[in-house]
Amino acid sequence: MxxxxxxxxxxxxxxxxxxxxxxxxxxxxxxxxxxxxxxxxxxxxxxxxxxxxRDSWASVLDENRKIYKQFVNEMIIKPGLKEYCTERTDVTMDDHPLNPNPKSEWNSYFKDNDILLQIDKDVRRLCPDISFFQNASNYPCEDLVNPINRVEVLHKRVQRTALSSQNVAKNRSGIVSGLISKKKQALEEYAVLPEGSEAHWEVVERILFIYAKLNPGTGYVQGMNEIIGPLFYTFASDPNKDWAEHAECDTFFCFTNLMSEIRDNFIKTLDHSMTGIGGTMDKVSNLVKTCDPKVWLRLDSQSIREEFYLFRWITLLLSQEFSLPDTIRLWDSLFSDPLRFDLLVAVCGGMIILLRDQLLTGDFSSNMKMLQNFPDSVEMEVIIAKAHEIKSYVNLAYLQK
Known part of the structure; x- marks a missing residue:
């Protein structure tokens, strides 16, 4: 009821x-x-x-969907095709793979491959415990099945030999697998569907590629795939087919808006600034120190640095610490916070405090393992309730001062 x-x-x-x-x-x-x-x-x-x-939704959606379609047609086009041409043309000396002209389509094509290599590797890791991202989309990019076929299937550009090596890299803090949790360690690559079909992970790949092209200052950083995954899943699973049909476009713009709020966490030069990931980790540490000094002292005495676990928690909005349903439930609360992302700081602090008994009795090894692999036994509603409780009596604005 x-x-x-x-x-x-x-x-x-x-x-x-x-x-x-x-x-x-x-x-x-x-x-x-x-x-x-x-x-x-x-x-x-x-x-x-x-x-x-509400009466402005139709015009906003129509305009954004036209813009996104234009992005696809302009940024994911096979080199050697003349604009507005209705037939495939031969490569001429005006534009060819060895053309040194910076305006050459081929020049841009080869630079883009460096970005695409990382994106392709990462999107194949999305939510391995569910089949959604491996499944075929009901709404593949219409330009992929167009006889002209000007828009390229991105995964075909990626060299398979490059993907089979070095699947685990150091993050910018020098921590191996810093953005990859235990769930991601032993995965098989998603199978490519038959010609004419398109898996959900391929749709996500296209969105991230376009985002990186449009935001060269930020580009693509490992972990963005974990931010976009729950967004696309939520929009593509909409029971209203009229909305689900445009999940790709809507995900792109919502992801762009979300990244405008959290992108400082992905910019290395801001790591130690108040607005970067370092500043947010300091807030969480100070919150624990304020609310539970004994737990803070325990972690400090064991030299358990925030970078070992909070880096991933904050950067990925905790998407790797919980199952997809729990992540989506958590994001309901995070997106509803008018002071985003103060609630995220409270949630991270609450998660640590909820492990109080285990942390105070555990040694370095067990405490580190527990923080890097948050126990499934702690329910999401308990975590969110603890975060709201903390927010009610702690002024988060002064934690960093």
Whole structure:
């Protein structure tokens, strides 16, 4: 009965001519109903993709979908094809693979391959315990099946021999597998589907490639695949087919908006600034020190550095510490926080404090293992409740001062 009442509350808020964002956020902080496509719609609003005025949605969506289609056609095109040409043309001396001209399509093509190599490797790791990303999309890129076939299948550009070597790399803090949890250590690559089909991981690959092309200052950084995965899963699983059909475009813009809020965590030059990952880790450490000095002293005495576990927690919004359903539930609360991402700091601090008894009795090895592989026995609702409790009596704004 309570679930049905909450569902009706969501439907009432989302059905209004002007969405009350504050009310939607307050209700979403306790979890969003899975039914009727409520979560995908709520996320689009909370991530500032859809405006509050409902009657403007159609024009916003139409414009963004045209823009995204243009991105695909302009950024994922096979070299050697003249613009607007209806037939494949021969490569001429005007543009060929050895052309030194910086404006050459081939020059850009080869530079892009360096980015694509990492993206392709990472998207094949997405959520290995579910089959969703291996499954064929019901809405493959229409230009891939177009007879002209100007848009390229990205995974075909990646050299398979390069993918089979060095699957585990050091992150920028020098920690091996810093962004790869135990769930990712022994995976088989996703199988490529028959010609004309497109797996969900291939769709994600295209989105990330376009994002990297449009944001050269940030580019693509390992771990972005773990941020985009739950977004695309949520939008592509929408029971409303009209929305699910455009999951790729909507994911791109929501991911771009989300990255605008957390991208400092992915920029190495900002690691030790207040806005970068180092500043956020300091906030979590200071929060634990304030709320539970004994736990903080225990970790400090054992020289358990925040980089060993918090780096991944914060950068990936905890997507690698929990199952996909729990991650999605957590993100309901994170996206609803008007002071994003203060709640993330409280959640990370709460997770550590909830392990108090084990941490105070554990040695270096057991404590490190527990923090790098957060116990499944701690329920998500308990973690979120602890985070809200912490926020109610700790001023997070002063933790870094």
């Amino acid at each position: 309570a679930d049905k009442r909450r569902e009706n509350e969501f439907l009432e808020i989302l059905g209004a001519s002007v969405i009350n964002i504050k009310q939607l956020g307050k209700l979403s902080s306790y979890g969003i109903s899975d039914t009727c496509g409520i979560r995908p719609l709520a996320w689009r609003i909370l991530l500032k993709y859809l405006p509050a005025k």
